[in-house]
Amino acid sequence: MPLDRVWVFAEVLDGQPITPALELLTRARSLGGTVEAVCLSPEAESAAAALGDHGATTVYAGTDPAYADLLLGGPGADALAALAAEHSPDLILFPTTYTSRDVAGRLAAKLDVPVISNGLDVSVDGGISVESSIFGASQNVSTRFEGRGPALALIRPKSFAAEPSGGGAPRIVPVEVPIADQHRSARVVERVIDKATGPKLEEAPIVISGGRGLGDPKNFALLEEFASLVGGAVGASRAVVDAGWVPYAMQVGQTGKTVKPTVYIACGISGAMQHTVGMKGAKNIVAINKDADAPIFKLADLGIVGDALKVVGQVIEELKARQG
């Protein structure tokens, strides 16, 4: 079933669309039909160029300054509902981010159409379906939209690579939907960025993650040192994030980030399915765990049964020796 019109909801960070939105535009190009983006931010117009580069022929741009200080869920759903009534998209794709989840959830209720979450892909043969995986990615599930549209789908970041389309500058259509007073009772008064050095977790070619097996929060310094020697980034299991050892921004897994580095190194991580869904797409996996029966070894290309602190310490020594 060819689609007439596919939309991607694109959040903006520091004047640019977030990468997961560009990934969805890339995928949307191969679904047939017109690809357009909806962008609600005072910086929407400056973000439009990158959206056009990735295949959006039109960007519906809402530039009300209030979008910067409000939670986007309420006003975002209102704007999308009004735009959808006017332009009838068949499908609206949202990246699985906190804010896009807020917008998609409210929009579903507003339009009384379902939203399918945790998608890894969409398909359009015989109706619009979302592919996802469940039970620790042991099973693939295909869920089809029935009834009237638009179909709403939340797709996990890193499900596709973002690739420019070579398309020109998009047409910019201003969004004039007013922001209802009801949405002004919650305001963002401060945005705090957890400082991180080195490459971003989602982009690093090597991700070195630590879990409860590291024994103590201060042992993460060892992983930082390892990462800085190889240009990698440090990740973590939820157990150590919940314990307050490291910030949430480092969490890999079902309720954290999805990473697909060239090499993922799990240190003192058991390999619970909620963790492995976030890293099993890595090209290569190395695991260091003192328990030979740890489930992480079932998906490791190289498994070292041993003490993670000792092994990582020796790896650092050897890397330093190599680098002279």
Added chain:
Amino acid sequence: MNVVVCVKQVPDPNSVGQLDPSTHNLRRDGVEVVLDPGDEFGIEAGLQLAEAHGGTVTVVTMAPEKGLDAIRKALAMGAAKGVLVSDPSLAGADALTTAKVLAAAIRREGFDLVITATESTDGYTGVVPQALAEYLGVPAVTFAKAIESDGSSLTVRRQTEAGYDNVEAVLPAVVSVTAGVNEPRYPSLRGIMAAKSKPVDRLSVADLGLDGLVPGQAIVSVQPAEQRKAGEVVEDDGTGAHRVVEFLAAKKVI
């Protein structure tokens, strides 16, 4: 501050889930069900706010009869009242239906604040809090890592991909809380005894004045996913680190 906390009974997260091959609903037979561990944080947050500012905590769940256990646990922790919406027509309800039903039950109770987890441990669609807020016509302050209140407004530290936002919200509102927002209390023996005499309303879909709840989605296939194969697993005899470095070199990342 009257707080409503939404809770869910889920298959023990330590067990591996299964779908019923014919209905594609989550199988609940033969699996131990527990109060979703993620909901304990919401109950605790509600109790702390009600203790500080007066008011009560009501827990609402949409579940088969078994859901009563989840309510009892919340009552034992200190909630004042439970509401169980149970109806055969709700088996396999999707996120939107769940939000619709919860919203109707919550509206009946009245509220200053509704607290939920960010997603359930079993279904994890992660959109019920937002849909609920839309139905209730209030803001959803989602992914709270910390909540403070003066009784009529909230200051919430909201998780973001890059760090966190500080959000101020005037009540009424819906707040979804992350695991780790607080340290949930254990029910005391006295609490467990007291829970037995606390009121629990039981409602059907018709009691809520809802009908025609038709899910707009259907699972069309379930297939085993391709699994990664295990590679070489070696005991660290002192050369483990060297093996790791060689592996990185072979993959050309160093």
